[in-house]
Amino acid sequence: MDSTIKISQLTFLAFYINGAAGSGKYTDLTLDKCYSALETGEIFHLLESRLKNGFDSSLLNEDQKIELIDEWQGFANVIDHGRKLCIDDGGLNLVVAYILNSIQYREK
Numbered sequence: 001m002d003s004t005i006k007i008s009q010l011t012f013l014a015f016y017i018n019g020a021a022g023s024g025k026y027t028d029l030t031l032d033k034c035y036s037a038l039e040t041g042e043i044f045h046l047l048e049s050r051l052k053n054g055f056d057s058s059l060l061n062e063d064q065k066i067e068l069i070d071e072w073q074g075f076a077n078v079i080d081h082g083r084k085l086c087i088d089d090g091g092l093n094l095v096v097a098y099i100l101n102s103i104q105y106r107e108k
Contacts, residue, residue: 003067007103009059014099016055017047021092026050031081034091038076041069043095071105072098 020026029050037046044065047055057065075098081087085097 003106005060005064005067005102005106007106009064010099010103010106012056012059014096014103016051017092017096017099020051020054021090021096023054026092027090029091031087031089031091031094034094035076038069038072041066043069043072047095068102071102075101 029046034043034046037043044057044060048057060068079085079101081094081097085094085101087094087097
């Protein structure tokens with residue numbers, strides 16, 4: 001895979017989103033809401049608008065965001081999030097799981 005995304009960028013994204021998930025402030029960001037935003041390519045916009053200062057997507061340039069959206073859309077089509085990623089609830093938890101999967105994908 002020819003990617004300019006560094007694992008350190010992905011880990012920082014995971015830290016931001018994991019912190020937001022742990023805060024309990026964003027329970028309205030359900031699995032369905034995050035799936036919908038991912039399907040339409042708006043997941044980063046959703047995270048930026050809801051998490052505000054708790055999320056810094058400037059770690060990635062626009063091409064890298066598009067790359068991750070494409071990658072995560074592929075994951076969504078083939079991965080049973082409940083079985084493989086242990087996610088039964090919480091859209092932010094799903095995004096963290098996708099980030100972790102992206103890290104594993106790059107380690108191969």
